[in-house]
Each structure stands twice: as C-alpha cells, then as structure tokens.
Amino acid sequence: IIGYRAEMIDAAGRSVCDLPVASGSVDFDGESTEQWACSLTVVGGEWIPQGPSDPLDPRSGLRCRLWWRIKIGAQWLEVPIGTYWLEDPRISDDGPVAVIQLTGRDQLAIIRRSGYGSATVAVGGLTVPAAIARIMGVVAPATALRMDATSTVTLPDPYEVGARDPLEDIVGIAAQAGLIVCTDREGAVLVTAPPAPETIRANWQEGDDCPVVSMGRDITTSEMVNSVTVVSTNPDVQPSVSATAEDDDPSSPTYIGGVWGRRGVTIRSDAVASIDGALGLARTTLEGRRRPTESVEVQVPGRGDLSYRDLVALARAESGVGGLYRVAKWRLPITAPDEAPPLMTVTMQTRSLV
Numbered sequence: 001i002i003g004y005r006a007e008m009i010d011a012a013g014r015s016v017c018d019l020p021v022a023s024g025s026v027d028f029d030g031e032s033t034e035q036w037a038c039s040l041t042v043v044g045g046e047w048i049p050q051g052p053s054d055p056l057d058p059r060s061g062l063r064c065r066l067w068w069r070i071k072i073g074a075q076w077l078e079v080p081i082g083t084y085w086l087e088d089p090r091i092s093d094d095g096p097v098a099v100i101q102l103t104g105r106d107q108l109a110i111i112r113r114s115g116y117g118s119a120t121v122a123v124g125g126l127t128v129p130a131a132i133a134r135i136m137g138v139v140a141p142a143t144a145l146r147m148d149a150t151s152t153v154t155l156p157d158p159y160e161v162g163a164r165d166p167l168e169d170i171v172g173i174a175a176q177a178g179l180i181v182c183t184d185r186e187g188a189v190l191v192t193a194p195p196a197p198e199t200i201r202a203n204w205q206e207g208d209d210c211p212v213v214s215m216g217r218d219i220t221t222s223e224m225v226n227s228v229t230v231v232s233t234n235p236d237v238q239p240s241v242s243a244t245a246e247d248d249d250p251s252s253p254t255y256i257g258g259v260w261g262r263r264g265v266t267i268r269s270d271a272v273a274s275i276d277g278a279l280g281l282a283r284t285t286l287e288g289r290r291r292p293t294e295s296v297e298v299q300v301p302g303r304g305d306l307s308y309r310d311l312v313a314l315a316r317a318e319s320g321v322g323g324l325y326r327v328a329k330w331r332l333p334i335t336a337p338d339e340a341p342p343l344m345t346v347t348m349q350t351r352s353l354v
Helices: 107-114 128-139 166-175 275-289
Strands: 002-009 015-018 021-029 036-043 063-072 075-092 099-105 145-147 180-183 189-192 200-205 214-220 227-232 242-246 264-269 293-300 311-316 321-334 344-348
Touching: 002 075, 021 075, 036 063, 036 075, 075 107, 099 107, 107 128, 107 166, 107 180, 107 189, 128 145, 128 166, 128 189, 166 180, 200 293, 227 275, 242 275, 264 275, 293 321, 311 344
Parallel strands: 145 189, 200 311, 227 264
Antiparallel strands: 002 015, 002 063, 021 036, 021 321, 036 099, 063 075, 075 099, 180 189, 214 293, 227 242, 293 344, 311 321, 321 344
C-alpha cells in the first residue's frame, strides 16, 4: 500500500499546513541541474491565492514538500520526493468546485532566474567550494547550502562572474573539481561528488516475481567520436590553450586511422585554464563517446525512494538487456488515496556498450 502527502513549509522547514493534492506527478531527472519538478492539482476555492500571505502565493515564502509513503504492517514510512516553489496557478471553474493546477519548481530554477543584478563577484584564487559559497552568498543568501565534498582546485586569478546566469557559473566552477550541484530532497542546494552507490536497490530481472510491466531500449551510434579537441575561451588565459585526445589504438574498432575514419568534435570552454585541464576534459569526453550507448526505460509500481545512480539489476533476454544499470530519472504519478496508484516510469543512465 503506497500513498502521498503534501505540506506547505516555511523558510525554516517547519510545517505550516497540509495541502490537499488530488492528483499530479513528480519528475526527477538526475542528469539535469534542476533535478526536481512537479505538477499538482488542488480542489477547492478556499485554496485560490487572493493575496501575498495565502499559502499558494509564492510571495508567502512557503514551499511545498511532497512525501511518498509506503505502509509496512500498521506503520507508514515516508520519503520526501522534493521541495518546491509552487507557481503559475491555473484555475478551472466549470463544475461544483474550483480546481487549481500548479507547477512546482526546483530551488535552482529560482537561483537561475535571480541573476546578479548589478553585482560582480570576484572569485579568482579561491578554491572551488569557497567560490561557490561566495556566489551563493550574493545571489541566494537565504538558501541553505550543503557542501558534502572538499576540493583544493583553485580558480585562476583574476576570475570574475556576474555577466551571465549564476547557476551556469556555479555548475561550471564545480565541474572543474569533478563536483556536481543539485537540490536535495529537502530543498537545500547540495555541492557533492557524483554519487556512486554500490548496493543494489532493486532486482527487476525477468521471472515470476518481476515487477516490470514494460521495457524499452535505445541504442545510439550517431554521436560516437574518436577525436576530441578542447579549446579555452577564457580571455584571461593568454596565450590560449588547447588539447586533443584521439583513439590511437590500432586494435580499437574506432581507431583514428582505421576504416571507420576520423569523427571529431571541438569543445570550447571558458572554464578551462590550463593544458592539463583541457587534456583531462578531452580524454574524459573521448572515453564517454567512442562507443555505442544504450538507454533503458521501464514501467514499474511506484518507488519514490529511488535516487540518482542507484543500482538496479535488469534482465530481459528478448530485448538483449542484462546487467546492472543506474537510475537516471523517473516520473511518479500522484493519485488520490481512494485510487489505485498508476505505474511509474524509470529511465536508466545511458551507458557505453562494448
């Protein structure tokens, strides 16, 4: 038995009121910077926002936290499935009661919109975590920030930001240290290393007890390359630096001098400040793009506890699927308590084939 719960919370995370959600869906995409999004339907004219202090008016400062619930024995266990700013209410009044449809946004979507205003933020010479903290202190000082990783990687000096999207700056700076930026389930901005859990969270291999109802598999070959060039576009790096990585193994099926020919790509980045940085990015990109890739999508009963890169064992001989896959994203429909829960769609992380 599974269910859902919604509550409006204040800036300190304290529950203010329950929100009677009749239906909706939650979209989680671990491959995107803005990982969380939702759409909700609330029934009842009393919930229509009339002023800035009403719970569904974003000026109230309240956010919506959603919970996925599962009943084990007589007890409900709950897992948060995102904390959202609710926006753009659409009111339909063609029946006995009004219906309000709302869109829920990730905290990082709000930071992206905030911009720098007229501010310019100097981050030259700072480590990656210190630079991110300084930018966040300017564009979103009230947002909770969690640093779950450290780094000694230092930005070139001088290095200033303020002319473009602040989220783009934060993500680009984090990438220099191999870190990612996302919003956690409770709504805090998290800077961390890419997760790599090693415990299998779900066994969805074909058999009598397999919960998979349907499966799709895509194999992509059109984006394969055997040569990657990275060029620094940072105006403060003089002379400009560049580096190229190629598949120079004669035994490889994508050998640069073989029958497959040369298929290359050039990456231009202002975040690259050295030859080593350019070569590292080129090698990493080449390793990820010189083989065919596959993506697998399944439909299963709801599992709101699945997180980015969780390991799932999948097997279906007819489709050529077999092995361990990592969760990339999922869509979880929300239904009323008296309705049978529909299936959720889970997309696995794209992986390279041999």
